[in-house]
Amino acid sequence: MSALFEELDYRPTPIGALSLRRRRLLALDVDVFEIILGDEHLMSSLFTASEIALAKIGLDACTGDALDVVVGGLGLGYTAKAALDHPRLASLTVVEMLEPVLDWHREGLLPLGAELTADPRCRLEQGDFFALAQGSTGFAGERPPRLLDAILVDIDHTPDALLDERSTAFYATPGLTALADHLKPGGIFGLWSDAREDKAFTNRLGTVFAEAWAEPVTFHNPLQDKPFTQTVYLARKGG
Template sequence: MIPWVQLDSAKTPDGGQELRLKRRGSEFSIMLGTNELMNSRLSGSEEALAKLSCQRIASHRQPRILIGGLGMGFTLRAALAELGNDAGIVVAELVPAVVAWARGAMAEVFGDCLDDPRVTVQETDVGQLIRSEPAAWDAILLDVDNGPEGIVHKSNDALYSLHGLGAARTALKTGGVLAVWSQGTDSGFTRRLKQAGFVVEEVNTRANGKRGARHIIWIATNGPRS
């Protein structure tokens, strides 16, 4: 069997943990400690995050999409495939090394998606972008952790709090969608979404087509404010 080779590493924003980029043949993996955050062979649920969201805003003209977390670009590429030429996508990535890996060691995985004129990558906290402008986004897609808990960056917990969800709702246009990827269920998070005023769907999906681990995507739609 071909062994894994570590290509690079980077500290998490708080400096307390280390992200590691590894390669085995044509397969890439990003690890946080002993946890694999993503693998280039397992893209199904991240792609579903984009497809499900874009389907629900298909009637929106000139949609603006905010993606939290660049990762291996699965969600970005799926969104580009779903959206027309009038769309604009901003990707917020807090770890500069991840952006460097996308343009360097993992360039073959990303292809030309980062050069698409619809795409802007900002090395910043997605929470700051959410809070910066009301009614700015047709969809906000969050895949910055393994679920609604800040494991990569502890301050990400604020994204999933009732206050953070309220900020996301304020940042969305009427009929906009907040979509959150998770490796598992979280009934408390579902309740908080509803308390924040969203209409909530929980969608089960697979890591790799019809196979692989089961993951959860919350699709939370922003209705009119009372």
């Protein structure tokens, strides 16, 4: 491996081979960490604005103090870190299906790993978020499940562009209704998307939740030297 490129780990997973890479971008004078699934780029530390916005906007929309939050999908950890930085966050459970991603944080291969694993408010749990969202136990195996102030999800590319078919039912009305059962009255559901708003999905959220809206997150792409817009969907449970 050269100083400009290094594959830090490579492992098979139930949904394909997963690779963690570090790449030096000389033009920007930065090290970029990338997670690759098969031939598909899942995430890059060069583009984190919308992942951070998911936590900030989502938790800002919550009412009350001592917020109890679940994040679906750990990835490079930027949503989890932003949640921990929120002044009203009391406890955070991060549910990640892929064991290598958890290992990379716990072993210090990723820049945010040491901070996330050292924070006593943060629990990293291995599990299938989508199965737990449809289940009768809590996201950390509690029975009866505790109701949450917010559930924030950053797993699939968009509600229609999925990493694995097992999440298909989650984005339909029955799946969203089951997810809402895990929230307190007034609780917030937040979802990251790699595309501009799909109004059909916002409308679908509105049939399940008391309020639903989409927040565009626009940032500069230094590789293409132009702006790029992603979306954070938000919905508030009634009651």
